Amino acid sequence: MGKEMNGQGEERTAFEIGVVVPKRALKESDESADCVEVLVRKFKDAGLIVERVIGIADEFIKLAAPLETLGRAAAEMQIKKPTQMGMDLQFEWDDVEAFVRQPDGSLFSWSERYCCFNHLIYGIVFSVNKRNSAVTLKFDGKEFHWELGKSLLQMLEAEGIVKRVFPLHDEIKRKQLLRDWALNWSGFTSQPIDDIYSYFGTKVATYFAFLGMYTRWMLFPAVFGITLQLVNLRSSQSLVLPIFFISIILWAVMFFQFWRRKNAALLTRWQISYSGMADPGCKISGPDWNSLQSPVELVKKVETDRAREKEVFQRAEWFGHMMRFRNDVIILLSIICLQLPFELAYAHLYEVTHPIALNGYGLTAIYLLAIQYFTKIGGKLSVKLIKYENNESTEYKADSLVYKVFGLYFMQSYIGVFYHALLHRDFKTLRQVLIQRLIVSLVLENLMENCIPYLKYSYRKFGVRNKKRREKGSSTGKIQFTSRVEKEYLKPSYSASIGEELEDGLFDDFLELALQFGMIMMFACAFPLAFAFAALNNVTEIRADALKLLAMLKRPVPRAAATIGAWLNIFQFLIIMSICSNCVLLVCLYDSEGKWKIEPGLAAILIMEHVLLLIKFGFSRFVPEEPAWVRANRMKKASHAQMCSKQLLRTFSGGEKTFLGGEKKSE
Numbered sequence: 001m002g003k004e005m006n007g008q009g010e011e012r013t014a015f016e017i018g019v020v021v022p023k024r025a026l027k028e029s030d031e032s033a034d035c036v037e038v039l040v041r042k043f044k045d046a047g048l049i050v051e052r053v054i055g056i057a058d059e060f061i062k063l064a065a066p067l068e069t070l071g072r073a074a075a076e077m078q079i080k081k082p083t084q085m086g087m088d089l090q091f092e093w094d095d096v097e098a099f100v101r102q103p104d105g106s107l108f109s110w111s112e113r114y115c116c117f118n119h120l121i122y123g124i125v126f127s128v129n130k131r132n133s134a135v136t137l138k139f140d141g142k143e144f145h146w147e148l149g150k151s152l153l154q155m156l157e158a159e160g161i162v163k164r165v166f167p168l169h170d171e172i173k174r175k176q177l178l179r180d181w182a183l184n185w186s187g188f189t190s191q192p193i194d195d196i197y198s199y200f201g202t203k204v205a206t207y208f209a210f211l212g213m214y215t216r217w218m219l220f221p222a223v224f225g226i227t228l229q230l231v232n233l234r235s236s237q238s239l240v241l242p243i244f245f246i247s248i249i250l251w252a253v254m255f256f257q258f259w260r261r262k263n264a265a266l267l268t269r270w271q272i273s274y275s276g277m278a279d280p281g282c283k284i285s286g287p288d289w290n291s292l293q294s295p296v297e298l299v300k301k302v303e304t305d306r307a308r309e310k311e312v313f314q315r316a317e318w319f320g321h322m323m324r325f326r327n328d329v330i331i332l333l334s335i336i337c338l339q340l341p342f343e344l345a346y347a348h349l350y351e352v353t354h355p356i357a358l359n360g361y362g363l364t365a366i367y368l369l370a371i372q373y374f375t376k377i378g379g380k381l382s383v384k385l386i387k388y389e390n391n392e393s394t395e396y397k398a399d400s401l402v403y404k405v406f407g408l409y410f411m412q413s414y415i416g417v418f419y420h421a422l423l424h425r426d427f428k429t430l431r432q433v434l435i436q437r438l439i440v441s442l443v444l445e446n447l448m449e450n451c452i453p454y455l456k457y458s459y460r461k462f463g464v465r466n467k468k469r470r471e472k473g474s475s476t477g478k479i480q481f482t483s484r485v486e487k488e489y490l491k492p493s494y495s496a497s498i499g500e501e502l503e504d505g506l507f508d509d510f511l512e513l514a515l516q517f518g519m520i521m522m523f524a525c526a527f528p529l530a531f532a533f534a535a536l537n538n539v540t541e542i543r544a545d546a547l548k549l550l551a552m553l554k555r556p557v558p559r560a561a562a563t564i565g566a567w568l569n570i571f572q573f574l575i576i577m578s579i580c581s582n583c584v585l586l587v588c589l590y591d592s593e594g595k596w597k598i599e600p601g602l603a604a605i606l607i608m609e610h611v612l613l614l615i616k617f618g619f620s621r622f623v624p625e626e627p628a629w630v631r632a633n634r635m636k637k638a639s640h641a642q643m644c645s646k647q648l649l650r651t652f653s654g655g656e657k658t659f660l661g662g663e664k665k666s667e
Helices: 035-045 067-077 095-096 110-122 152-158 171-182 194-198 204-219 217-232 235-268 295-353 356-388 394-424 428-471 484-490 506-524 530-552 566-590 600-622 627-666
Strands: 001-004 011-013 017-024 049-054 060-062 080-082 088-090 134-139 142-147 166-167
Touching: 001 600, 017 110, 017 134, 017 356, 017 484, 035 060, 035 134, 035 152, 060 484, 067 095, 067 204, 110 152, 110 194, 134 152, 142 152, 171 194, 171 530, 194 204, 204 217, 204 235, 204 506, 204 530, 217 235, 217 530, 235 566, 235 600, 356 506, 356 627, 394 428, 394 506, 394 566, 428 484, 428 506, 428 530, 506 530, 566 600
Parallel strands: none
Antiparallel strands: 001 011, 017 060, 017 166, 049 060, 080 088, 134 142
């Protein structure tokens, strides 16, 4: 965290942004025209603290910002922040004491600080110069023209002089989180969520809050499943399994309803409102109220603009719906025509060959790796299709991508299991498939999450060392990486497997949880012990993901997502699928001879399905999505806002009367 409270009650300034430029043997003789020197000078003029570090292959410019510099930038950007009186107002540095601070005592969150840094460093533009309309800058003998109104940093990035701009880890806070979170196994599922929010931002903190709560709640079905596994249920299987099925459906419905409550509580504690989560780049055009026009002309223009604006919005809305429908059809047809035959062929091959022991695990591993490859292709296709959709913001685009890619994974991950469960009705083979899937996926995912970033980091260090040896003309001698910023630069980014255009690495983490949830829920009656496997995996997943973020990857760019987004709808869809699939499994278990007669037992299962679906959709009416104190806090803010609005309206009305009275006197 870049702004911590020190012993004197002031915020500690830390380097939070790194800028990478190529290392040069010789600098330009005229420093006033040197690109890098001009960039550093402009950073200092913007109020930033600059430190330059010479690495093995590159030069690094570390940037920190005093609180006043960030405050001035936030005021320029018109960032809205909660105030002590309960309203969200545009930030003003002169009224800094009126604004509510973060849970850790700092004035700005990591997401707000990152936005301010971007505003400061990318807002360095060439202003009006009486003598020149452009400035000539030099780098390694090449000349570049910094033109009027152009961002200096963007120009240098386009020319390849600035290689990368990335967030830096705060070493003090990073070590504290390693000690209290990633390497602390005594707390089981407890995590310092507020510290995670302060360091990584809302989206990462929301993911870990969800993972921790999900793992704690998993203990109940895990203990229930272990009990069923240890006790011989042959005589009472037809009675106990429906009880287990009803229990885990109620468990899932209650968990997600209580997660909504926890999510609302976290957002209130972090002073985040849903209204403040809009894309900052999304602006709706409106009338120019500053134009010098008569009231009659202005009213006519507003009415015309409203009619035209309504027509434009309607056209854009239906066009967006049509484009989304077209993209969904393309994905659906690709699943049916390309994936479905592949999945059924694998399931049939598994059934024919009867793989056991290591052969079965090997075949499952090959299959899961093939899934990763095919879905990555489908994900890249989805990203290209989404570009043509008329989504309102980046988060809407990300949600659309989540739905499409999960559709691909859903078919790939479950069709083979459904094949064994519904067509062959072979519970023994089904349990074997589930065990192999859970164990192999657990091993593969942990290897890919932890080993691949380390291998990428090692490969990049090897490449830098080789390049340095070639420059020296010597293949001997040890080359050490001494600067921490250079080590961070060589680490991989926290990006999604399908690309980092719309999603970060949380896409893969949430996808892993969703696939696990679907596997253990949809086939719960066939293999109750699966919940114990999932609980054990999730306990290690919390620490592994924390270690990955703190030690193996660059610090992620903060994303302002208030909830888990589209993933919540996917989990709800999986609950409905679980009700249907488990009822079918119970029917297969009860009607082992395949007569399909509506006997009392089958009729009871059919009634149970409808009752559970009714409970699923009706439970939200009984448990509010917000805790009482959150609702009271929201209503208090709304009443304060209403009072201030009325006061403002009275002031405006009084001023208008005075203005009109003055006009009449002048006439």
